[in-house]
Amino acid sequence: MVSPARYIRFAKVFRVAPRVIWLSSVFIGVLASVPKILQLHITFTELMVDSSIAFVYSLLIWYANLFNLPKYSNKAAEGGFFTIRLLCSLLFGIGFMILLVSVHQLLFPAYNFKSMLMMYQFRGILINLTIYMFLHLLYQSHRTQLMAIELERTRADNLGAQFELLKQQINPHFLFNSLSTLKSMIEIGDEQSANFINKLSDFYRSTLDNRKSDLITLTEEMAILQAYIYLLKARFEEGISLAIEIHPSLNQSLIPPFTLQLLVENCIKHNIVSLEQPLNIRLYTTNANLVIENPLQLRKNPESSTQLGLENIDQRYMHLLNRKIVIENNGAVFKVKLPLIHEYPNH
Known part of the structure; x- marks a missing residue:
């Protein structure tokens, strides 16, 4: 050979x-x-x-x-x-x-x-x-x-290196936000802190395998998102909710790993999340897109941004599909539309 x-x-x-x-x-x-x-x-x-x-x-x-x-x-x-x-x-x-x-x-x-x-x-x-x-x-x-x-x-090597860098940025970003959440829970004396640590450990271990992949199925991505929402609810309780409206036929469509988790992070970073003003996030599909939307209830003092959220997702879709994500903001609702990715035998 x-x-x-x-x-x-x-x-x-x-x-x-x-x-x-x-x-x-x-x-x-x-x-x-x-x-x-x-x-x-x-x-x-x-x-x-x-x-x-x-x-x-x-x-x-x-x-x-x-x-x-x-x-x-x-x-x-x-x-x-x-x-x-x-x-x-x-x-x-x-x-x-x-x-x-x-x-x-x-x-x-x-x-x-x-x-x-x-x-x-x-x-x-x-x-x-x-x-x-x-x-x-x-x-x-x-x-x-x-x-x-x-x-x-x-050019291909350069794109591949950029894509690998994008993937490497995700887990440190998630860990930073998770540790910030844990810090806040400890400061307020939340009894769920110990359980949160265990769940965070299990979640982070499971994400290491998916981090090696360019694409995972929507079912696998939803499992990551559900675990992440559990960790968020440990802090925000009823201050955050996620409504999922995805047809089962799309469960085997593909998505870059941690995309939905980053989008939820982006919602929390820029909007008020509280029991008095809950953040209700909706996830659904259209004919060609996976859409995540949330009402705009912007913070007066938003968290500092590391510019890794929407830009990271957009660059990964450009690398994989040569297509950009669609961002819509009408002043009342903020939407991000992700192109659906399907796997075919010859592609």
């Missing part, structure tokens, strides 16, 4: 399929023999010998130019088209053509190849330039694609 690191190195190596090299060399060989076909009194053997020179020359020039590229490095070829690499390729091609013609003259002494050396050299330079240009374009295209892949991977 290929390791990820080795696979990445393999993907960065520039390659040309062998069949492309061989088929193009055959085509060049056939194309180079066309002028010979137009001549009178040309024999089939002479035609094949002439074609073989162009074929062998093209084949070697292909591989010479290919292996002259920085193939086994992720470093891009320096310079443009006209570089020292092109000059070396042309000089190599001239020398190889002389050798190739000399060998054919020895193998087929009946044909006067040496008298046509200049014609073969001119043909060879054209073949070399054509192959070099085609290879240069392929290589530059390959480098461009690699850069695009690297940029996309960097």
Whole structure:
């Protein structure tokens, strides 16, 4: 099995399929023999010998130019088209053509190849330039694609890192608010303080597993929310209530963990919660959204905000769905609409 690191190195190596090299060399060989076909009194053997020179020359020039590229490095070829690499390729091609013609003259002494050396050299330079240009374009295209892949991977890694940071911010935020609640209970001598600590411990332990997930089912999220509401009622008693109107068919829809808990925290942070003026929170669904709303009964001195609530939720939905949450405030009721997320076999 290929390791990820080795696979990445393999993907960065520039390659040309062998069949492309061989088929193009055959085509060049056939194309180079066309002028010979137009001549009178040309024999089939002479035609094949002439074609073989162009074929062998093209084949070697292909591989010479290919292996002259920085193939086994992720470093891009320096310079443009006209570089020292092109000059070396042309000089190599001239020398190889002389050798190739000399060998054919020895193998087929009946044909006067040496008298046509200049014609073969001119043909060879054209073949070399054509192959070099085609290879240069392929290589530059390959480098461009690699850069695009690297940029996309960097972007994905950056988004993933931001998303992980968002998830890491949630539990410390919840713990801070829970400890503030416990502090208040202890200060007023609430007899439920010890039970609150036990419930908080159990709740916090259960949230650690869900914290590792990007998405959980709405059923799991509701279990977290119900436990959180229990902890809130230990402090506020009848000063807070939650009405849930969610159709059972949506229980398996998905939601980022702790979303509803953060929204309830946001309600408490900005509104009066007391026995005289209870905060009645409503949670329900529409065709495409999960909606949480509360009446606006704003505090005169609201708690200081850490800016982790609505912004955190909005960024997580942007990361997962590329969709923003909808916030509505008509002066009497505050609503937050969350897009429903459904899981499909192919997505």
